[in-house]
Amino acid sequence: MPNRLAAATSPYLLQHADNPVDWQEWGADAFAEARARDVPVLVSVGYAACHWCHVMAHESFEDAATAAQLNAGFVCVKVDREERPDVDSVYLAATQALTGQGGWPMTVFTTPDGAPFYCGTYLPPRPHPGMPSFRQVLDAVTDAWTHRRAGLQDAGQRIVEGISGRLDLGAPTPLTADLLDGAVRALADRYDREAGGFGGAPKFPPSMVLEFLLRAHARRGDEDALGMARHTAEAMARGGICDQLAGGFARYSVDAGWVVPHFEKMLYDNALLLRAYSHLWRTTGADWARRVADETARFLIRDLGTAEGGFASALDADTEGVEGLSYVWTPAQLREVLGDDDGSWAAQVFGVTPEGTFEEGASTLQLRRDPDDGERLARVRAALLQARARRPQPARDDKVVTAWNGLAIAALADHGALTGDTELVRAAGRAADLLHRVHWVDGRLRRASRGGVVGAHAGVLEDHGDLAEGLLALHAATAEPRWLRWAGELLDVVAARFVDADGRWYDTAADAEALVHRPFDPADGPTPAGIAAAAGALVGYAALAGSPEHRARGEEALASLARLVEVAPQAAGWAAAVGEALLAGPLEVAVSGPAGPQRAALEQAARRSTSPGAVVVAGEPGAAGVSLLADRPLVGGAPAAYVCRGFVCSAPVTDVSALSAAMTGPHS
Structure with a gap:
């Protein structure tokens, strides 16, 4: 008989709807029940593509005896960390504080008021050396709750109280050239x-750091920065973490050489990497970087595109309970x-050996060098x-997450505008349409x-x-005023709801559901930190709309992250990248004129600029709602x-050579 997750919209929660555990969704009703009982x-926090979440579900949550113990002694709440990043953030902080590490599945025991008192991650059905079994933990928690409750x-x-204290980031400081140069040196170490x-x-994949390094190179010709970005990008692209057949990247590599991936494929990784490889190709002209960017874009549209026009969240790590079954x-x-003949050739080209690089003699596919016969490779x-x-295929988590779709919109619009691939721009537009039609409810974002x-x-x-970042890229690619307008509305909500009077x-948001503390994490995770993402959008909007007020807000946000950029640049890659844009102006290029070869040539030259954070819009002179084209005859x-x-x-220019000269110079 289904439990109380049967009506959930989250694919992760629905995976647990038939468990004998009486799961319910996070909410006031669950905690009221705990108080009453x-x-x-x-x-229990996880997500649909999480391998060890599946393992713990099979071992414990599908076990009748374990479920009976859970139902008798606890109110059991399932949380999809991707739907509720706020809840995840609070309890991840508690788990890290108590155990020194965090991850998923995350297993947290709280009072009926939500205060966590015992935290862990995966717990096995039988004790391991140094790790109790899940049922032993349940026994211990029940005993402590019954006999030592005041202590809990x-x-x-x-x-x-401990997790509610804000990380001391020091006094706000502008992101200067010296500070960003120091960040490059720290990364090199x-x-x-x-x-x-x-x-x-x-x-x-260090996606945000790659973007920072490319921008650092553009600002001062730092060859070490470019070398780190190019070497890392090529090593990933040629390793097993990259899908050598269908394009796209797995979540991470379990080894240091990018050979064996954890096979889940996430929308956010691929969106961020698409943009990074596109910009690397723009910088270096490397054919392999363009190929990887093109294939990643096709993967997004083909394998993650939804019928409604958005992009699904992920492909599972497992297929029929076996990790990598589809791929090796x-x-x-x-x-x-x-x-x-071709089989032996392919084994050599892709590094498939009798010993294998994965499990049971199987290998992931790698492409450590491009073979001479490109046509044979394609065939x-x-x-x-x-x-x-x-073969059996991994399941797809088909929920559409706003932030990750924003990253995909930015990447597809950016790469499509750079390469002239209008289908990518149209795909970005379809996703933006969906988000505006469905996720924008009464002036607030879901x-x-x-x-x-x-x-x-x-x-x-x-x-x-x-x-907002995605909408700005889409506005730059299409010159459609509605995207700039909506980005401005989103940033108004940010100013009104996510920043306090101090x-x-x-x-x-200030009016969001109250948790045991209001979360704030200034560090990048697999995606840019919220504050860094907002700062980047503020700076981009300022350039496109001609708004000093938005630029000032972006500068203030970045200034609060300066200490983090200085001491932990690997955790502040996007803030550092936005800092590079501020140092570069950022460059704003308006290409004004009727559609045709002359405008297209100028637009192409402008979009090939590597100036950090550059914004380019091309369209009819004085186009309504397009600020960058106003008064540009x-x-x-x-x-x-x-x-x-x-x-x-x-002064305005009318030929490509003069435009190229105008775009070079200080901080170009």
């Missing part, structure tokens, strides 16, 4: 010069699909992809939808910042480009 609350309540209060990336295994190959399997890849499609039906949960700061930022009857930095403009 006088029992603690188990808050005191512990919960102390934990809440942690750089893996053999395999790329930072630190050891497991390795996650043996030499015999290659020969079976391709024949002996082999197509045949293998067709054969792989006949976090997620599924099947075109919006969820009840409010948008958080990252939703507003990342979506200038303190929060990840939840033709020159001598010909299309003209107007180049400005920080609201200060140079």
